[in-house]
Amino acid sequence: MEDKTLRPVYGNTWVLEARELIPVYFLNEEHTEAILLDSGLAVPDREMLEDWIRETMVRIRAVICTHAHRDHCGNNRWLKETQGAEIFMNEIENCAGSFYPMFSRYYNNIPAKELENYLPELTVKADRCFTFADRQVEVEGNVFGLIPLPGHTPGHTGIVTPDGVCYAADAVMSEDVMHRAKLPSDDDWAEAENSRNKLAETDYPWYIVAHKDVYRGDEMKKVTEANHRDRLERIRVLLGLLEDGRSYTREEIIRLMWKQLDLHIHDGMKMLIFNRNLECLLQYLTDSGRLEREYSQGVAAYRKTGLFPG
Numbered sequence: 001m002e003d004k005t006l007r008p009v010y011g012n013t014w015v016l017e018a019r020e021l022i023p024v025y026f027l028n029e030e031h032t033e034a035i036l037l038d039s040g041l042a043v044p045d046r047e048m049l050e051d052w053i054r055e056t057m058v059r060i061r062a063v064i065c066t067h068a069h070r071d072h073c074g075n076n077r078w079l080k081e082t083q084g085a086e087i088f089m090n091e092i093e094n095c096a097g098s099f100y101p102m103f104s105r106y107y108n109n110i111p112a113k114e115l116e117n118y119l120p121e122l123t124v125k126a127d128r129c130f131t132f133a134d135r136q137v138e139v140e141g142n143v144f145g146l147i148p149l150p151g152h153t154p155g156h157t158g159i160v161t162p163d164g165v166c167y168a169a170d171a172v173m174s175e176d177v178m179h180r181a182k183l184p185s186d187d188d189w190a191e192a193e194n195s196r197n198k199l200a201e202t203d204y205p206w207y208i209v210a211h212k213d214v215y216r217g218d219e220m221k222k223v224t225e226a227n228h229r230d231r232l233e234r235i236r237v238l239l240g241l242l243e244d245g246r247s248y249t250r251e252e253i254i255r256l257m258w259k260q261l262d263l264h265i266h267d268g269m270k271m272l273i274f275n276r277n278l279e280c281l282l283q284y285l286t287d288s289g290r291l292e293r294e295y296s297q298g299v300a301a302y303r304k305t306g307l308f309p310g
């Protein structure tokens, strides 16, 4: 029976077409055992994962994670408990993603209890951790390459399957995701740019990019360049709102951007993520000298300096 939820990429590497693309590496020709690269969202991807596992009887032996965001490890705990899957993760991501008070750092420092209400069952300790010094990890006798790609999150790691397919995850946005994103979600914009440049220098036959696309090796440079242009445009738009040179509080800037982007977000988690992403952009513009931050009566305000990205 044809499995419409699966799309081949190369060799034993496939992608499960859930709402988030979940890369699958099959351990045998019969497709009875597999390793997942990330595990998607708890809602709605678990339902599809559950159907796929039940219908094909595939056994998930392990999940190798790129980073601890909710759309990448939303089913880790469930797969560990129901399939006995071993969880592999970078040590920094494990530290953040296994303990709500630390995890709140990834969600604009929202109180831990509130985050747990938004994302119940998300945190889980990895069974095995790797570091940025590790260039590979052996899972069930198969060697997966590791590429440190920090920036999107501090421990974000690209994974290369034994077939040579590179899963770049959120280090790069696919063109479709980029056009739909309200703001990029890079924790550290400068680091993320370095990681994209590093990725552009690699030479793998295929790249899987979160959350929807698979690119041929020769298309990847074009995608990383489009990401670079997109970031410059975001910066131009934000600095354009502060053109008059006066100081704006963070809240004033949020309102300006909200209006500029014509946002109609009502979901609390999405609003929180928008706030986080804007905060990261303000930090980058301050670090790179395009904004000056000053405090008045305990309130931070930002002023444009005149420097513009080249």
Ligand SMILES: [Fe+2]
Residues within 6 Å of the ligand: 067, 069, 072, 152, 170
């Ligand atoms: Fe992410």
